[in-house]
Amino acid sequence: MQGKQGSAAATAAEALRQRILDGTYSPGQRLPSATAIGNEFGIDRGTAARVLAQLRQTGFIITKPGSGSFVRTFEPIRRSFPSRLTAWREGQAIQDADTGKRARMVEVAVGEVLASEAVAAELAIDTDAPVLRRSRRFAVDERLVQLADSFYLLDLVRSTPIVYTDTGPGGVYARLDEIGHAPVRFTERLRARMPMPTETEALELPGGTPVIAITRMAYDSEDRCVEVTEMVLDASAYELEYHAAI
């Protein structure tokens, strides 16, 4: 999309997006056809189709073959930090504290692995020292939305239900609490980027969907790091909220 058509296409994309944001086109509503959009903005049908493709890639619309494009009914998973990390005190899983759509664990694998440099640095152990890893996948309905690997000091958790796939009410944090290492402080470090091929495959991501990569550290009351979690989120499925007082 270059030159005159390109600049008219950018105007059209921006105008349509604005109408979606301000509610002129409401969630679920059908958008005008590529032909109608072309007429309105003075661009050819092919360029109008590319404008629609762009709105689709940026998550504003979905297209149903044969029936047109519709404003996406966007109901993200709303993930609120740090309140969600207190859910274990009521015997809940972290995901149960999220609002909007809620992810559930669809796969879990537990085993011993050698610590990567990054994980070892956070846990203050030697690189390649053995750690316990809990690998999980989360889905909303049938759609995969998150991969998560958590790492623990083997000596700390070896004789707790943290080594089981089912860790019981309140999950890992409740079990850490029982051995005197309840998490009381958290850090989340995040970046957004395009997915690697393995992530595209594991999360079944459509083209043009970025991921949010988060590393979370949980610390006990003695400032010891008791958990490192590396997460990869389908960015189109999540809204993250962070709260703090100063």
Add this chain to the structure above:
Amino acid sequence: MQGKQGSAAATAAEALRQRILDGTYSPGQRLPSATAIGNEFGIDRGTAARVLAQLRQTGFIITKPGSGSFVRTFEPIRRSFPSRLTAWREGQAIQDADTGKRARMVEVAVGEVLASEAVAAELAIDTDAPVLRRSRRFAVDERLVQLADSFYLLDLVRSTPIVYTDTGPGGVYARLDEIGHAPVRFTERLRARMPMPTETEALELPGGTPVIAITRMAYDSEDRCVEVTEMVLDASAYELEYHAAI
């Protein structure tokens, strides 16, 4: 990249990425040529070139025409919440509290606009009521990294330096403090997505670079929302860190 070549390409991309992450290939180091990569992973030169293109798009390497591909020396802007939001107490700008690379304001425009639905809802005023907007662009060296629009209640800030382009030491928060509305609590709400054409243009983003869209609300001690800021960050330039105790 489909079939046998495609799966070998995915293996190659993952292996190379792993070597970058574990330091086998260190920052600034030259990667093997497409031919050498092709030989190692049993893929043709064209496929190997596409593997390199993918590592480039995902920000792991940079390519210098004529001299090869190099592991990217990644020095992001490190933005730590909420500690950066206390910088005004020492007369600093928020950006001065960031570490790693630091963004500086390269453009600022101040004026009256009508509140959007989203801004009006947070400020608890009518949609289309006039508000003060401060529009800014931030850059690192010559590279644009962030767009930010902040909105304020006109009645609250009309007779303060907040209406000037230069708000003085400690910036807007120090001025809000002087009129008895110091921010004491913040919420950041964020999503990651591909940029809209206007954002690609405004931030001069290379293809395949997502943005992080953040809305931040600042509240005073009476829980009144005194500022709404809508930011768009070049995702490849930032690492965000969030801290909290429970």
